[in-house]
Amino acid sequence: xxxxxxxxxxxxxxxLVIALAFVGMLLAFDVGGLWHLVTHTAEGPIALLMLVVxxxxxxxxAQIGYKIMTMGEDDxxxxxxxxxxxxxxxxxxxxxxTDDRRR
Numbered sequence: 001x002x003x004x005x006x007x008x009x010x011x012x013x014x015x016l017v018i019a020l021a022f023v024g025m026l027l028a029f030d031v032g033g034l035w036h037l038v039t040h041t042a043e044g045p046i047a048l049l050m051l052v053v054x055x056x057x058x059x060x061x062a063q064i065g066y067k068i069m070t071m072g073e074d075d076x077x078x079x080x081x082x083x084x085x086x087x088x089x090x091x092x093x094x095x096x097x098t099d100d101r102r103r
Contacts, residue, residue, distance in 0.1 A: 015060025022059065023052050037072050 027035045038044040 006066075008064055011064045012056075013058040015058075015063040016056045018059040018063065019052060019055035022055055023048070026051075 027038065030036065038048050041047075
């Protein structure tokens with residue numbers, strides 16, 4: 001399996017674990033009477049499954065996005081970090097003609 005697919009699946013699994021913990025805490029603290037609704041209605045298991053699936057999509061996507069955005073390597077030079085690297089280009093002013101007839 002390619003490394004990038006393994007990377008995405010691994011962090012999606014971390015998102016699943018976070019989602020299961022989140023849903024478990026929602027049920028344990030009975031937020032909004034959720035435990036009662038899940039256990040005392042016929043559609044409770046389907047609603048619980050949907051809650052887990054959508055939380056997994058949310059937390060898995062956030063985990064994958066976070067890990068992808070933090071993959072960059074820092075520069076080892078002593079220029080002061082990324083902020084100075086952005087400003088390292090030389091700006092050249094460009095003359096712009098204006099129309100003075102607007103007065």
